[in-house]
């Protein structure tokens with residue numbers, strides 16, 4: 001998701017973040033409850049009371065989404081998959097997992113945990129709402145939250161990746177064929193299909209509302225269904241591309257994509273010299289820094305940028321270099337996917353390819369994307 005997000009706290013050590021688009025849905029839910037559902041269910045209250053109850057209900061709805069995501073996260077943790085963060089955004093929540101599940105069984109259990117949480121919550125809330133001795137306000141709230149949780153569970157079971165149901169489908173296809181990337185591509189294709197189908201349902205609802213065949217107030221629901229369908233389609237298409245890339249790179253080693261004849265910078269060079277003799281005329285975004293003893297580290301355009309221009313003639317490359325660490329190096333036989341994952345987890349754009357203490361080349365994000373481009377794949 002693009003746009004800013006804010007961390008609102010941590011649960012079980014997992015950072016909980018709210019994306020800027022969350023406020024949109026929060027506002028929409030509060031407004032529709034305060035002006036529609038609540039006055040219908042509980043007539044005769046002050047307007048301010050409706051808005052207050054609607055705000056509380058909207059917060060509890062998002063608490064429900066959060067519990068659903070925590071369901072996924074807790075099972076993922078049992079499989080030692082680190083959870084980066086949980087983000088709430090306009091269409092629900094995302095628990096960011098730092099690794100793919102180790103096998104189809106793990107995939108299935110992680111995927112199904114979220115809907116199970118939603119169904120249990122929905123059942124409990126509806127059960128409580130039907131108990132006679134609670135007030136009318138609580139009954140209205142319980143029915144609302146209960147049915148939303150049931151809908152949340154059901155919607156997520158649509159068998160199109162990356163929805164939970166699509167992950168269940170992927171687990172099945174993965175178990176059947178033994179090919180993770182192929183299972184992802186197939187489940188994501190189903191996701192694209194359901195995305196189009198949802199958009200079609202939404203459009204039908206809108207047309208129906210517009211022509212008076214169904215209640216006009218349902219037009220907004222049609223709009224939301226179209227948006228959700230478009231979102232599912234886009235997310236599924238991105239997953240399919242990513243799986244295609246991973247499949248294309250599955251047997252490729254660093255050696256095949258690395259840049260050879262790499263220029264290196266000496267740590268004694270001034271930053272000014274590095275800029276005028278290397279960065280500008282050669283056009284690379286970063287260089288290995290090399291002295292008599294070997295690799296000293298890496299220096300990038302960003303490192304230069306972080307230094308005030310007036311200091312360039314007086315500071316040396318050795319002063320601004322990111323010092324050597326083990327995760328800067330790969331060997332020529334390292335799979336490209338391992339190198340790519342390393343780049344993503346460390347935020348680096350280039351790694352040094354080393355063999356027996358010699359610098360054989362550089363593997364870079366742009367080099368990998370050129371390789372994909374030459375094979376006719378999306379970058």
Ligand SMILES: [Zn+2]
Nearest residue numbers: 114115156164
């Ligand atoms: Zn889920």
